[in-house]
Amino acid sequence: MSARLPTRVLLVDDHAMVRRGLREFVAPFDDITVVGEAADGFEALSATESLHPDVVVMDLNLPRLDGVEAIRELRAVRPEIEVVALAGTVEEERVMAAIEAGAAGFLLKDAGPDDVAAAIRAARNGEMYLAPAVAGIVARQLRAPGGPVTPADESSLTPRERDVLGLVAEGLPNRAIGEALGITERTARTHVSNILAKLGLTSRTQAALYAVDQGLDGDAARASRRRS
Numbered sequence: 001m002s003a004r005l006p007t008r009v010l011l012v013d014d015h016a017m018v019r020r021g022l023r024e025f026v027a028p029f030d031d032i033t034v035v036g037e038a039a040d041g042f043e044a045l046s047a048t049e050s051l052h053p054d055v056v057v058m059d060l061n062l063p064r065l066d067g068v069e070a071i072r073e074l075r076a077v078r079p080e081i082e083v084v085a086l087a088g089t090v091e092e093e094r095v096m097a098a099i100e101a102g103a104a105g106f107l108l109k110d111a112g113p114d115d116v117a118a119a120i121r122a123a124r125n126g127e128m129y130l131a132p133a134v135a136g137i138v139a140r141q142l143r144a145p146g147g148p149v150t151p152a153d154e155s156s157l158t159p160r161e162r163d164v165l166g167l168v169a170e171g172l173p174n175r176a177i178g179e180a181l182g183i184t185e186r187t188a189r190t191h192v193s194n195i196l197a198k199l200g201l202t203s204r205t206q207a208a209l210y211a212v213d214q215g216l217d218g219d220a221a222r223a224s225r226r227r228s
Helices: 016-026 041-051 067-077 092-101 113-124 132-143 159-169 174-181 185-199 204-213 219-227
Strands: 007-012 032-038 055-059 082-087 105-108
Touching (some): 007 016, 016 113, 032 113, 041 055, 041 067, 055 067, 055 113, 082 092, 082 113, 092 132, 159 185, 159 204, 174 185
Parallel strands (some): 082 105
16 A cells, blocks of 8 residues: 655745745655645635645735635535634634635634644544644533534434434544444545535534534444444
8 A cells, every 4th residue: 555645734924934934844654745835815825726735824814815715615516625714813713714614724823733633634634623722612612501513403314414413423534433333535535525514504614513512422433333
């Protein structure tokens, strides 16, 4: 089996110093390569078309096109590209707006090199990465009436899709979901895409938050496989 190619990353921030810092942070990691930079939301959308990144690290406070709106537009036209939101401060409204727009993770600008690399790797692998302060906000939102997202009726999901959704809630990537259910990684990826489409969600992060809010986990899926 051939080795996996490095994760292609686009850095988006209106400050050149921040972009340079992020580039230097990930430079020592052989599995991550920066393929380009952008200084605002419009540049980010254009760069994704020409550079084909796997992951975009997107500042939320951008000129011309706001970072949250840029995430929403990017995920609408290129759902295969994952986005890690980046912010200098923790603002609950902005955190939830970024997640609802489709961000797969959230970093703060005081993060260290290992945290930045971990967030990029998690996004590439279909996992969530939330800075601790951000995770606290999400947890509070989950306890709030109505939760952080309002998806369509889950009755449209098949039993297998519910199993997959429970494993997504545990933060498992597609490969691990496949192993847990005895299906291929590609089939697991297809199930996740179908779940997002049926529920009207835009990211695995949203799906996982919804699953947690509904009390779904992977135990039922594992028990079902053991019985089969």
